[in-house]
Ligand SMILES: Nc1nc2c(ncn2[C@@H]2O[C@H](COP(=O)(O)OP(=O)(O)OP(=O)(O)O)[C@@H](O)[C@H]2O)c(=O)[nH]1
């Protein structure tokens with residue numbers, strides 16, 4: 001039982017490349033009320049560390065009510081549990097693959113070398129099963145199998161060869177990931193984030209803004225067209241205050257062009273859009289108007305990895321008015337099947353870009369690693 005009103009002190013340690021990055025990490029994690037207790041320089045690990053500037057260690061604290069503290073302890077316990085589950089799943093996956101491999105010996109080489117589906121079906125079986133476990137759609141699986149029967153695997157293939165042929169096929173289908181690339185001769189680059197309500201647009205935008213600022217030292221401006229909820233403007237304003245970026249709030253698509261001009265000195269302008277249901281035509285028309293007004297250089301469509309394929313199809317259809325967009329998959333931490341990434345890629349043919357892996361700003365985002373993803377799709381994690 002926790003007693004409301006009791007104060008507890010949360011103390012955390014942060015390590016960063018420089019003071020600016022360290023303070024940003026503190027504020028992102030503990031919020032603007034965090035108090036810095038101590039800072040010190042730390043030698044970097046490694047042989048030639050003396051050639052590089054030292055790391056900065058910051059000790060920061062936050063006072064909070066007892067029950068909030070409890071929530072944080074609970075949240076970190078949940079994270080540990082999640083990690084333990086992941087490790088457990090990986091161990092199971094390895095054991096299962098090993099078992100499958102030893103139980104299904106590939107048939108000995110036939111003198112004809114003929115491609116015979118029943119001879120090689122045992123090899124297909126393992127990988128098909130694992131793709132199914134990952135909720136890859138049946139139509140996609142049969143497409144892949146057909147392609148491989150024609151050009152790849154036959155009864156001469158060993159399990160290892162079969163795996164690498166399957167993986168090559170998946171990698172080629174997933175394509176090369178493309179993220180945001182600031183360009184010196186194209187300043188500012190206008191980037192817009194679209195997607196269903198609550199998918200993670202604002203959070204993802206903040207993660208990217210912080211990463212470009214910290215890691216690439218870019219000037220990042222933000223525009224929000226989400227004025228339907230006071231909380232939405234506050235959410236982005238808070239991030240922008242912490243990061244020290246400039247933000248412009250627009251109340252109608254007509255203000256978009258001027259807002260973009262205001263940020264002409266920035267390297268990147270990231271535009272947040274309101275969450276509007278694609279099922280409500282009137283509301284969705286407003287999104288179209290915002291896109292038309294901004295004429296972004298790049299558009300990113302966010303889809304939660306937890307979305308049912310039927311809904312994914314509707315979302316993709318609704319956003320088909322945009323010619324070129326790239327795909328971001330959010331909340332990948334909330335699902336154990338990654339098939340949605342391949343399924344949506346197959347339907348849209350659009351480039352993959354980022355996955356988001358949790359709620360933490362700015363850490364929980366990464367470029368989609370197609371090699372790693374293809375391995376996971378062929379395993380059964
Ligand atoms: N687990 C998990 N939660 C996430 C992730 N990304 C965002 N969230 C959470 O999802 C919720 C909604 O995030 P927002 O960024 O506000 O989503 P949005 O698309 O801007 O929402 P609207 O503006 O209302 O359409 C928040 O609680 C986020 O912390 C993620 O990768 N994993």
Ligand SMILES: [Mg+2]
Nearest residue numbers: 201202226232
């Ligand atoms: Mg939002």
